[in-house]
Amino acid sequence: MVPTPITVRVPAKVNLHLSVGDARPDGYHELVTVFQALSMTDEVTVLVAEEPGIDVHGEGADSVPTGASNLAWKAVQLLAEHSGRDPEEPGVRLSINKGIPVAGGMAGGSADAAATLLALNQLWRLELGRDDLSELGAKLGSDVPFSLQGGTALGTGRGERLVPVLARHTFHWVIALDRRGLSTPAVYTELDRLREESRPNRVGEVEPLLEALASGDPRQLALLLGNDLQAAAVSLRPGLRRTLRAGVQAGALAGIVSGSGPTCAFLCTDADAAVRVAAELSGAGVCRTVRVAHGPVPGAKLVSEEPAHRPTPPQVHA
Ligand SMILES: C[C@@](CO)(OP(=O)(O)O)[C@H](O)COP(=O)(O)OP(=O)(O)OC[C@H]1O[C@@H](n2ccc(N)nc2=O)[C@H](O)[C@@H]1O
């Protein structure tokens, strides 16, 4: 009997704090970061098929590779190899439904890789634990372990070593999507260049932000959001300055570039405020699309054993 397809839902992330150290000999930068998983999700379905391949639907599907460079396909090959299957003939197809902006600094590719690991673990009845999957995931990308874990977490190393963080209450966000993506390596390289040229401000210690998360007070948290990659993302995409200003003018408590950008995330006082800020920001014409989201939400999760149809997320077109 052919096994039933498995669908996993997996969240986007925002870095509430992203402190970037110097480049290491392996080319990665040492990080201290706080991730929060948001209610913008991708869904990945894995099914047994003689003809292997990937179908991609949804947000930005056209710019997602469907061949061997897709991070989710790399996850198939890695897990096949790990479990003694032929990575070139894994006998599965993937269907990816994107709700996370592509190349937006919200870890969409990592999310799909994490979802694929979890789904295949079920489909192939491998019975690997979350720690095993996380260790495999870190080989695919620094953000993959967080996509599996979700919630709010402190990340160190290149972002793959995680400790859960206490975050009281739910935080409400407005997410501004840009018209084009930014390349993560290009943004890290730009930061190195800026640091050689001058001394861009660095974010401070992470402890006050951890206290703000524990208190659950969005006003306190807003004062402490910080991202060392923001200067580099703004340097490569100067229009982001206008987006960040427009979000705060629209009533957000604070705005930040999400990870390597160009997506901007605005923290709001509550859910109603987020809807008001989203409506006003979408009228400002500074970005492609505006969404509302909340966090923290859980990491990659089995949805059902049938392919699921995801409800359309709330979005306001600019
Ligand atoms: C910046 C962050 C913040 O969470 O995410 P995004 O905003 O892109 O989603 C991450 O550090 C991105 O993590 P991820 O996208 O998994 O990166 P990887 O595939 O591991 O690495 C891609 C490239 O980014 C650079 N890189 C990544 C992580 C790190 N700590 N230092 C780096 O210098 C390296 O040039 C590396 O070759």
Ligand SMILES: Nc1ncnc2c1ncn2[C@@H]1O[C@H](COP(=O)(O)OP(=O)(O)O)[C@@H](O)[C@H]1O
């Ligand atoms: N499953 C995937 N989903 C999205 N992008 C992918 C995927 N696999 C590979 N990519 C490639 O990875 C690049 C980075 O995409 P993404 O992970 O969404 O952004 P970011 O690294 O900014 O969080 C994209 O430009 C795309 O070419």
